[in-house]
Amino acid sequence: MLSGFATCPGLFYATPAADGILSRIRIPGGIISSQQCRAIADIADQHGGGYVDVTNRANLQVREIRAGINAEVLKHLQDIGLGSRNPVVDHIRNVMTSPTAGIDPQELIDTRPFVQGWDDYIAGHPALSGLSAKFSVCFDGGGIIRVCDRLNDILFAAVLVDGNVYFCLYLSVGAKGQPPSDMGILLSPEKCLPVLAALADVYLAHSNTTSKRRLRLLELLNTLGCENYLQEVEQRLPFSFLSSDLTPRPPSLLGKGEEFSPLLAGEGLGERSNAKYQHIGIHAQRQQGLFYIGVVLPLGRLESNQIRGLADLAAKYGSGTLRLTPWQNLLITDIPQQWVADIQSEIAFLGLDSSATNIKSALVACSGKKGCAASATDTKNDALALAQYLETRVPLDCPVNIHFSGCEKSCAQHSKSDITLLGVNIEADNGTVEGYHVYVGDSNQKFGLELYQYVTFAELPALIERMLYVYKIHRLNSDESFGEFANRYAIRTGKEKSTG
Numbered sequence: 001m002l003s004g005f006a007t008c009p010g011l012f013y014a015t016p017a018a019d020g021i022l023s024r025i026r027i028p029g030g031i032i033s034s035q036q037c038r039a040i041a042d043i044a045d046q047h048g049g050g051y052v053d054v055t056n057r058a059n060l061q062v063r064e065i066r067a068g069i070n071a072e073v074l075k076h077l078q079d080i081g082l083g084s085r086n087p088v089v090d091h092i093r094n095v096m097t098s099p100t101a102g103i104d105p106q107e108l109i110d111t112r113p114f115v116q117g118w119d120d121y122i123a124g125h126p127a128l129s130g131l132s133a134k135f136s137v138c139f140d141g142g143g144i145i146r147v148c149d150r151l152n153d154i155l156f157a158a159v160l161v162d163g164n165v166y167f168c169l170y171l172s173v174g175a176k177g178q179p180p181s182d183m184g185i186l187l188s189p190e191k192c193l194p195v196l197a198a199l200a201d202v203y204l205a206h207s208n209t210t211s212k213r214r215l216r217l218l219e220l221l222n223t224l225g226c227e228n229y230l231q232e233v234e235q236r237l238p239f240s241f242l243s244s245d246l247t248p249r250p251p252s253l254l255g256k257g258e259e260f261s262p263l264l265a266g267e268g269l270g271e272r273s274n275a276k277y278q279h280i281g282i283h284a285q286r287q288q289g290l291f292y293i294g295v296v297l298p299l300g301r302l303e304s305n306q307i308r309g310l311a312d313l314a315a316k317y318g319s320g321t322l323r324l325t326p327w328q329n330l331l332i333t334d335i336p337q338q339w340v341a342d343i344q345s346e347i348a349f350l351g352l353d354s355s356a357t358n359i360k361s362a363l364v365a366c367s368g369k370k371g372c373a374a375s376a377t378d379t380k381n382d383a384l385a386l387a388q389y390l391e392t393r394v395p396l397d398c399p400v401n402i403h404f405s406g407c408e409k410s411c412a413q414h415s416k417s418d419i420t421l422l423g424v425n426i427e428a429d430n431g432t433v434e435g436y437h438v439y440v441g442d443s444n445q446k447f448g449l450e451l452y453q454y455v456t457f458a459e460l461p462a463l464i465e466r467m468l469y470v471y472k473i474h475r476l477n478s479d480e481s482f483g484e485f486a487n488r489y490a491i492r493t494g495k496e497k498s499t500g
């Protein structure tokens with residue numbers, strides 16, 4: 001295995017974690033075959049803890065690896081299309097797209113060729129090993145299942161203008177942790193990859209690629225300024241993208257009093273929290289007569305027998321294709337209508353569920369104490385215990401996103417949750433106990449509106465149960481998400497604070 005980027009794992013860059021070595025396998029666009037799933041299940045059994053985790057970039061992680069994976073096994077994985085063809089770029093972040101790309105009935109454009117194109121470009125250009133491992137790219141095709149609110153350095157978001165499909169260019173600038181900003185640039189689809197290559201080239205020209213700590217693109221953009229950066233990008237292109245009849249200039253280039261083009265005034269990047277989980281359950285594809293089924297993976301985890309089982313179902317009933325989602329769930333695609341009921345019962349037989357109202361469908365937890373030294377609490381076990389408590393007590397009719405974070409870094413959740421639980425240590429008479437601060441909604445504060453502080457884990461389940469009851473009784477209707485309700489209700493009634 002290679003070394004040198006220990007903080008950013010890849011298949012060829014195993015990284016030590018509290019529970020053993022961690023290996024992360026890039027799955028561009030989250031699209032994976034049954035054969036690849038079986039190979040990863042074997043790795044998890046033979047080298048790791050017998051399970052895999054789907055990450056919030058739709059990668060797969062094998063944890064608890066005690067001894068390095070040997071070169072022969074790595075070669076086999078490469079031969080079946082896993083990991084980069086070129087190990088020197090295998091640490092660069094997974095390319096993200098909607099998990100329903102190509103099958104979404106409402107998408108404007110199938111983004112799979114862009115994902116594949118950029119992944120091939122990275123593999124074919126070893127100089128890109130100088131990019132920050134966090135150099136992250138996303139293509140959103142404008143369908144029902146959108147990924148534009150995910151944190152990415154560069155986002156291409158499809159829009160329809162005068163009946164033609166273009167991509168809006170968004171870049172991550174300003175404060176960390178904010179969704180990327182609209183640059184006011186419309187690109188015809190064939191221009192996206194050349195622009196992306198030029199964006200990467202300008203990054204390389206301005207960074208010290210031998211330094212262990214690579215600059216984030218955001219840092220470089222903040223230092224150089226978007227205007228300068230984009231002008232350097234344009235100098236590398238055989239076409240102009242900063243000025244055309246169609247393309248408004250970036251906000252930073254607008255003169256005083258000039259207005260931004262209404263062309264781009266359409267949809268913002270935000271989305272309702274319920275919309276994030278619309279992929280769970282059974283849905284018609286754009287291909288007539290075919291369906292996909294979204295499966296809930298509790299905290300993104302699959303035991304190796306479950307991965308093999310799902311891989312077999314995808315091969316038996318579908319096209320042998322599975323899609324991992326950035327919400328750490330999974331889709332099986334291309335199922336003819338007559339097999340839908342069968343596959344659902346076989347998924348249940350594997351101990352998994354495909355209902356969006358399952359409390360686990362929108363449960364998110366960071367690695368927690370077992371995987372991360374910074375964590376104050378055992379987030380994953382606490383999340384599962386809470387879900388188990390709530391499952392039979394508060395039947396849901398829409399997803400409620402509950403996010404457990406072991407510290408303020410909030411690695412696991414890239415957009416606002418309905419309920420955020422931030423791990424803390426609480427001083428008690430007989431020592432320290434673990435607990436959480438409770439935040440709700442999506443106010444401007446980082447985690448939302450702080451509702452309770454220092455709630456011990458023993459008190460937490462009953463508290464969340466009461467909060468969900470209040471939501472179900474007082475929400476406007478079942479379309480009002482918990483976060484929307486919390487913004488409206490908590491603010492209207494005045495913020496209540498408690499020490500538990």
Ligand code: SF4
Binds near residue numbers: 372374409
């Ligand atoms: S949020 Fe904090 S505790 Fe959780 S994995 Fe990230 S750094 Fe570790």
